[in-house]
Amino acid sequence: MFYREAGDFKTTYADDSQTFPIKFDRYRYWAVLAFAFLVVPFIINDYWLNAVVLPFLIYSVAAIGLNILTGYCGQVSLGSGGFMAVGAYSCYKFMTSFPGMDIFSVILLSGFVTAAVGILFGLPSLRIKGFYLAVATLAAQFFLVWLFNKVPWFYNYSASGQINAPERTVFGYAVTGAETHAWAVYLVALVFVVVLAVVARNLTRGSLGRKWMAIRDMDIAAEIIGVNPMTAKLSAFAISSFYVGVSGAMFFVLYLGAVEVGEAFGIGKSFIILFMVIIGGLGSIFGSFAGAAFMVLMPVLLKNVMVGQLGWATDLAAHFEFVIVGGLIIVFLILEPHGLAQLWRLAKEKLRLWPFPH
C-alpha cells in the first residue's frame, strides 16, 4: 500500500538514480539516521556501548570491507584479522609519532596504510583463484600477526608487547584512553560507519562496482568485454583493506584501548567477519550490517540466557556457544544461503503487494 514505486514520479536524472528509489525506504533511512544521531547518544550507557553497540558498528565496517572483496568482487579472503591488525598498529604508530594529529585523520590514514598492504597481498590474486586464493590470504593473516609480534618497533619497544591507545579528544571530549564518555565514543564510531557505508553503497552502484561484479561472475568473460582484471581486483583489495583497516583502528582506539596482536586479531577474527558477510548476505551493504548485528548480538544473548538465567558455569556456556553458533551457521546456509539480506528482499517483495497479493 505505502511501499510502492507507483505515484512517485521522477522528473530528473538525479532523482532517477538515487540510492533508495522508493519513498518509504527514504523515509526509513532518514528515520534510522535521526534515531542513531539524535536519540541514541542520550540513552546510551557504558554497558550497551561496550557489549553491543560499539562492536556492532566496528564489525559492520569490517563486514562491508570484506563484502566488497568477497561479495562484490568474488575474491574470498581469510586475512581480515591481519588487515585489522595493520589498521590498529599503524593507528598506534601515527598517534605516538604525531601527538598533534586528530583522531579522524589518524584513523583514515591507518586505513590508507592498510590499503597499501592490501594491494601487496592482493597481487597473487591476479594468478591464483578460488580456494587457492582463500588459503593464500591466510599467509597475510599469519605473517602480519607474526610481524607485529616480533618487530619491537611496531609496539614502541614496550615491555609487555602490548599497544595502548593514548588519550585523544574531539571538541574537548575524550574519546580514547581511560576517561571517555559513552556518547562521544559512540558518535565518533557512528560518523565513520555512516560515511563509509554511504561511500560503499555508491561505489558498488557505480562503474567500479559493476566491474567488480563482472569479475566475480566470470573473470574471463569480464576481461573480454573490456574490464581490466588487474585494476578491478587490486582496487577491490585496496578499498576492502581500507575499510578493514579503519575498523581495526577503531577496534583498537575506541573499543579495546589496549591490544595484544595474537589475541585481538587472530585467525578467529577473520572467520567471524567472514561469517558476518555470509550470514548477512554476499553482495549487500545492508547484509553486512545485518550479519554484524547477528554475530554480535547472539553471543551476548546466549551468555545472558545461559549464565544469567540458568546459572551454568561460564566454560559450559562458552562450549554451548560454539555448538549453537556452528549449528546456526549450518542451518542458515541450508535454509537461506543468500543470507539475511535475501530475507529482507523477500519481505520487501511481499510488502509491495500487501495487502492485495495475487
Add this chain to the structure above:
Amino acid sequence: MSAGFYYGTEVFLNGLMTGVLYSLVALGFVLIFKSSGIFNYAQGVMALFAALTLVGLQDGQVPFAHLINSIFGTQVHHFGWHLPALLAILLTAGVMVVLAILVERYILRHLVNQPDIILFMATIGLAYFMEGFGDLMWGSEIKKLDVGIPQGGNLWIEENTAFLGGDDFYGFYLDSLDIVAAVFAGLLVLSLVLFSQYTKTGRALRAVADDHQAALSVGISLRFIWVVVWSIAGFIALVAGIMWGSKSGVQFSLSLIALKALPVLMLGGFTSIPGAIVGGLIIGVGEKMFEFLIGAPFLGGATENWFAYMLALIFLVFRPQGLFGDKIIERV
C-alpha cells in the same frame, strides 16, 4: 665434517618426520575435496574430536559429565573402567563413521548444487559445532593420550649414528613417536592407494571424483560414496589425532593442525594424493630448515607460523594449480 652440518641434517630429518604428519592431515582434505568438491575446514577439528573420543573411551569418562552435573547437581565423572587401546581405537573409528553418516544426512544432502563458498562455510560451521560439542562431551582440560606408542628420543639411532661426527656429536636425535607416525602414515597411504585401485568401492570413489554426473548415470550412489569418503577422512583424522595427541596432549591446539595442512594442499594441489605427501614433506623440511638457518638466527624465531604459507604463496604465483593438481582449464 662440521657439527653444524650434522645438526642441519638432524633438523632435516626431523622436518621430514613432521612433514609426514602434515601430509596425513592434508590427505583427509584431498580425499574429501576430490570426491565431493568440498573444502573441508573441519578436518583438523575432526582429528581433535577423534582424539578426545579416544581418550574419553579409554578412560571410561562419562560423556557430557559436566553438563549433567550442572543440570542435575550430580557428581558423575567416570564409569570406572579402562578399555584396552585397540578396542578404544575401534570404537572411536565407529564413532567417526556415525559422524560421517550424520554429516551426509543433515548437512551435505541439503547443500547439493550450492556454490563452493557456501559448502566451505558449512564446514567451518561444522568445525565450530564439533569444537564446542567435543568439549561439551569430554571436557576441555588437556588430556594425556597413551595408546602404547613409544616416546622420547630413539636411542638406537642415536647410538648408531654417533660415529659420524666428532667428539661433540652424539648422534641424530629422532623421536620414536615420529618414526612410528611416519611408518603408519606410509601404511595408510599404501592401503588407500590399494583400496582405490583394486576394490569396487574404491573404483566408484575415483569415478565420483572424476565426474559426479557421469558417476550418477552409471548407477553409483553419490550419498553412499560421500559417507565412505567422510568415514575415511574421519579415520585419517583419528590416526592424525592419535599421533599428534600422543605427542603434545589432547587439547584445543590440536585442531590447528588443519591450518598447517592448508599450505601443504596449496603446494601439492587440492586434488592430488601424491601431491599431499610430497607437499607435506617439502613444507615440513622447508619450515624446519628455514627456522634453523634463517628464522632463529636473524628474524627472531617462530617463523614456522607463516613460512609454509609464504612458500606456498610464492610457489602458486608460478604454478597456480600446485605441484600435482589438475590443470585449471577455464572457458567462457
